[in-house]
Amino acid sequence: MASNFSRHFAERTKDMKASEVRELLKLLQVPGMISFAGGFPNPETFPTELIRKIADDILRKDGSQALQYGITEGYPPLREAVADRMNKKGMDVSKDNVLITSGSQQVIDLMGKMFIDPGDIVVISAPTYLTALTAFSAYQATFESIPMDQDNMRMDLFEDRVKKLARRGRQPKIVYVLPNFHNPAGVTMPEKSRKKLIDLASDFDLIVLEDDPYSELRYAGEHIPPIKSFDDEGRVVYMGTFSKILAPGLRTGWLVADPEILRKLVIAKQSADVCTNVLSQRIAHEYIIQGHIGPQIEKIKKIYGRKLEIMLKGLEEYAPSEIKWVKPQGGMFLWVTLPEKIDSSDLLAKALKKRVAFVTGKAFYADPRDGKNAMRLNFTYPSDDTITEGLKRLGSVMNEELVSRWDRSENGKLQDEIRKTLIGKP
Amino acid sequence: MASNFSRHFAERTKDMKASEVRELLKLLQVPGMISFAGGFPNPETFPTELIRKIADDILRKDGSQALQYGITEGYPPLREAVADRMNKKGMDVSKDNVLITSGSQQVIDLMGKMFIDPGDIVVISAPTYLTALTAFSAYQATFESIPMDQDNMRMDLFEDRVKKLARRGRQPKIVYVLPNFHNPAGVTMPEKSRKKLIDLASDFDLIVLEDDPYSELRYAGEHIPPIKSFDDEGRVVYMGTFSKILAPGLRTGWLVADPEILRKLVIAKQSADVCTNVLSQRIAHEYIIQGHIGPQIEKIKKIYGRKLEIMLKGLEEYAPSEIKWVKPQGGMFLWVTLPEKIDSSDLLAKALKKRVAFVTGKAFYADPRDGKNAMRLNFTYPSDDTITEGLKRLGSVMNEELVSRWDRSENGKLQDEIRKTLIGKP
Numbered sequence: 001m002a003s004n005f006s007r008h009f010a011e012r013t014k015d016m017k018a019s020e021v022r023e024l025l026k027l028l029q030v031p032g033m034i035s036f037a038g039g040f041p042n043p044e045t046f047p048t049e050l051i052r053k054i055a056d057d058i059l060r061k062d063g064s065q066a067l068q069y070g071i072t073e074g075y076p077p078l079r080e081a082v083a084d085r086m087n088k089k090g091m092d093v094s095k096d097n098v099l100i101t102s103g104s105q106q107v108i109d110l111m112g113k114m115f116i117d118p119g120d121i122v123v124i125s126a127p128t129y130l131t132a133l134t135a136f137s138a139y140q141a142t143f144e145s146i147p148m149d150q151d152n153m154r155m156d157l158f159e160d161r162v163k164k165l166a167r168r169g170r171q172p173k174i175v176y177v178l179p180n181f182h183n184p185a186g187v188t189m190p191e192k193s194r195k196k197l198i199d200l201a202s203d204f205d206l207i208v209l210e211d212d213p214y215s216e217l218r219y220a221g222e223h224i225p226p227i228k229s230f231d232d233e234g235r236v237v238y239m240g241t242f243s244k245i246l247a248p249g250l251r252t253g254w255l256v257a258d259p260e261i262l263r264k265l266v267i268a269k270q271s272a273d274v275c276t277n278v279l280s281q282r283i284a285h286e287y288i289i290q291g292h293i294g295p296q297i298e299k300i301k302k303i304y305g306r307k308l309e310i311m312l313k314g315l316e317e318y319a320p321s322e323i324k325w326v327k328p329q330g331g332m333f334l335w336v337t338l339p340e341k342i343d344s345s346d347l348l349a350k351a352l353k354k355r356v357a358f359v360t361g362k363a364f365y366a367d368p369r370d371g372k373n374a375m376r377l378n379f380t381y382p383s384d385d386t387i388t389e390g391l392k393r394l395g396s397v398m399n400e401e402l403v404s405r406w407d408r409s410e411n412g413k414l415q416d417e418i419r420k421t422l423i424g425k426p
Numbered sequence: 427m428a429s430n431f432s433r434h435f436a437e438r439t440k441d442m443k444a445s446e447v448r449e450l451l452k453l454l455q456v457p458g459m460i461s462f463a464g465g466f467p468n469p470e471t472f473p474t475e476l477i478r479k480i481a482d483d484i485l486r487k488d489g490s491q492a493l494q495y496g497i498t499e500g501y502p503p504l505r506e507a508v509a510d511r512m513n514k515k516g517m518d519v520s521k522d523n524v525l526i527t528s529g530s531q532q533v534i535d536l537m538g539k540m541f542i543d544p545g546d547i548v549v550i551s552a553p554t555y556l557t558a559l560t561a562f563s564a565y566q567a568t569f570e571s572i573p574m575d576q577d578n579m580r581m582d583l584f585e586d587r588v589k590k591l592a593r594r595g596r597q598p599k600i601v602y603v604l605p606n607f608h609n610p611a612g613v614t615m616p617e618k619s620r621k622k623l624i625d626l627a628s629d630f631d632l633i634v635l636e637d638d639p640y641s642e643l644r645y646a647g648e649h650i651p652p653i654k655s656f657d658d659e660g661r662v663v664y665m666g667t668f669s670k671i672l673a674p675g676l677r678t679g680w681l682v683a684d685p686e687i688l689r690k691l692v693i694a695k696q697s698a699d700v701c702t703n704v705l706s707q708r709i710a711h712e713y714i715i716q717g718h719i720g721p722q723i724e725k726i727k728k729i730y731g732r733k734l735e736i737m738l739k740g741l742e743e744y745a746p747s748e749i750k751w752v753k754p755q756g757g758m759f760l761w762v763t764l765p766e767k768i769d770s771s772d773l774l775a776k777a778l779k780k781r782v783a784f785v786t787g788k789a790f791y792a793d794p795r796d797g798k799n800a801m802r803l804n805f806t807y808p809s810d811d812t813i814t815e816g817l818k819r820l821g822s823v824m825n826e827e828l829v830s831r832w833d834r835s836e837n838g839k840l841q842d843e844i845r846k847t848l849i850g851k852p
Contacts, residue, residue: 070675117437271535
């Protein structure tokens with residue numbers, strides 16, 4: 001017989017809830033379901049045969065080391081290879097600035113642990129990556145949500161808000177940003193805004209957490225240097241991952257940080273999981289130094305770029321004209337805005353009956369009243385054909401919803417008219 | 427130029443420090459160093475060729491799944507296989523009670539996160555596993571240290587202390603125990619104490635965290651059922667690991683818990699690292715269901731049992747008669763007690779000069795004043811020959827230290843005598 005342990009749970013657990021997306025993923029099991037809900041890479045992109053060969057070779061030649069505990073900071077040659085790649089993106093760092101993590105999700109958790117006291121403010125964009133919300137919530141962060149536009153987080157509003165907070169003695173600790181192909185909003189921050197962000201972070205003494213899982217997945221436009229490359233004061237912690245350019249099952253990511261901050265994060269990681277999976281680190285290292293990563297990224301971009309085009313075409317064809325979206329230059333997601341009167345939760349309930357799934361917009365906001373009329377569509381996981389079929393289903397659900405709303409509201413107006421005419425008052 | 431970020435770090439970081447053992451591990455690099463310091467399995471025990479074949483097979487047949495994100499709870503067939511193994515140890519659980527984690531260290535971190543508010547009391551044995559201290563410290567736990575004897579944590583003192591705390595309204599949240607071949611103390615809790623612990627946990631409404639990394643590594647005596655097997659109320663969270671019976675580099679462990687508690691821990695894990703390395707979970711699963719784990723454990727026990735005998739023989743031969751130790755029935759460590767006047771930190775400084783390393787006893791206590799005259803020796807990692815050579819070196823350092831202490835104290839007495847005789851006062 002199970003007891004009730006509510007007395008025992010820590011205060012912080014009250015703010016923690018299972019992610020809506022995670023719960024939704026269970027629906028993928030329903031036969032015939034087409035899912036735009038997850039954030040999964042397409043397994044067609046995994047270099048499985050290459051990974052098999054590399055793993056085989058490592059285990060033949062150096063199994064004792066690859067299967068032993070590793071140092072918390074990460075496998076030194078991998079740290080070096082990552083630092084090299086970061087420098088090609090415009091940074092000026094060495095292996096001592098790199099910590100290898102158990103996926104990039106762990107970076108957010110370690111940052112929360114080392115920086116956030118209950119009530120401390122984390123500035124986020126609205127919307128933002130939802131598991132960043134849950135990770136920071138676990139440390140009882142307070143969120144300051146900054147609206148977005150086609151240029152990602154609005155820097156003018158960011159400045160206003162931070163100034164106001166500072167005046168009230170409520171200086172934020174961290175600003176969390178996804179500058180490239182934002183999840184879920186799809187938009188990219190221009191270089192000018194990145195520099196502005198660094199200047200403001202310096203003025204208000206903020207730590208910037210730059211989450212950059214998708215920068216390699218650019219299908220249009222030019223590379224923009226990471227915020228970290230404009231950072232002279234070591235206040236940006238940059239996070240990257242092998243999940244989207246190698247394979248997520250290997251749970252290998254990294255962060256780039258000032259040595260003082262890195263030292264603290266190493267202590268946190270040590271008590272969190274000792275070290276990152278050593279075999280996976282060795283695989284990631286060989287994958288880079290054998291020169292596979294460049295061609296592999298090209299292959300992924302080709303596949304995802306095509307899927308994005310198919311999704312955009314499908315939306316043009318099947319979505320009602322009231323539906324809006326921004327074409328992303330890269331990444332994995334399309335952010336779709338519905339007319340204000342439409343609640344995407346209602347839409348989802350109907351969509352699921354037609355076996356098509358997405359994530360409702362409100363999952364990505366700290367304030368649950370926001371994002372009601374938005375939705376996130378993933379275009380990397382479904383096959384080309386199912387993207388079109390899924391949008392056809394979704395389009396018909398949208399159309400029905402719009403018509404029935406119209407009917408109800410028009411019908412409402414008519415009844416008001418009749419009432420006014422007959423009884424003389426509303 | 428690096429800024430100083432001390433303003434930014436969370437309050438909790440003040441209690442966190444890098445583990446002494448971790449820092450010590452750097453000394454392993456010094457040429458000729460013999461280390462009894464770490465807690466590493468011997469790579470000779472890794473079933474490297476088997477892991478290579480299993481990984482090869484998984485990646486050939488089901489690479490897309492093995493390299494994709496997995497569900498947070500863990501790979502269902504592995505959860506099932508673990509539940510089966512647990513039931514053979516005396517539990518009565520199903521896969522729904524099992525959560526696969528990124529090594530068992532993660533279990534302590536998740537438990538801290540979900541249960542510990544700042545100041546909450548965690549009852550520990552003194553000494554205890556040191557990275558449990560750092561993991562709970564990260565959540566600002568207060569420790570209540572219970573002395574140990576040859577039967578592990580002293581249940582009489584445990585009862586007294588918990589009663590006293592309860593009377594003062596300071597009921598502990600968690601009692602953290604290592605019942606089998608305790609790290610570092612080597613001692614095992616008899617069945618009677620395990621039952622007593624469950625009864626007291628029930629009386630005082632405590633959660634028990636049962637850390638059991640070594641139970642398979644028994645070289646003498648009979649298996650004792652885990653505390654979890656006496657738990658009718660779901661208040662024991664049991665944790666196990668593949669690190670000692672497969673390979674630590676795969677970072678795969680598990681916990682067994684009541685579904686209400688498990689649900690909370692899943693939410694915590696989701697924001698900590700999404701899921702455990704999927705390839706490693708698949709390897710662990712095949713390793714179990716192909717029937718390798720039994721023979722492999724026998725092989726490990728033979729190697730470690732032999733190493734323990736070599737260490738015990740070496741101590742008999744080289745350690746001064748004032749040195750005491752308890753012969754463990756299993757595990758990886760030997761806990762050595764020196765005469766009270768000897769500080770093992772002084773001894774370590776001298777030992778390192780002779781190229782032999784160990785961990786000082788005080789690293790394993792919440793109160794830094796404790797454990798000064800103790801040390802932990804690991805016998806699993808060094809080769810057979812180096813165990814003997816290392817103890818020879820250590821014995822000579824111990825002898826020198828004892829003689830010089832004797833000299834100093836005897837010399838001191840003599841001078842006092844002379845002073846008294848000549849001057850007539852002390």
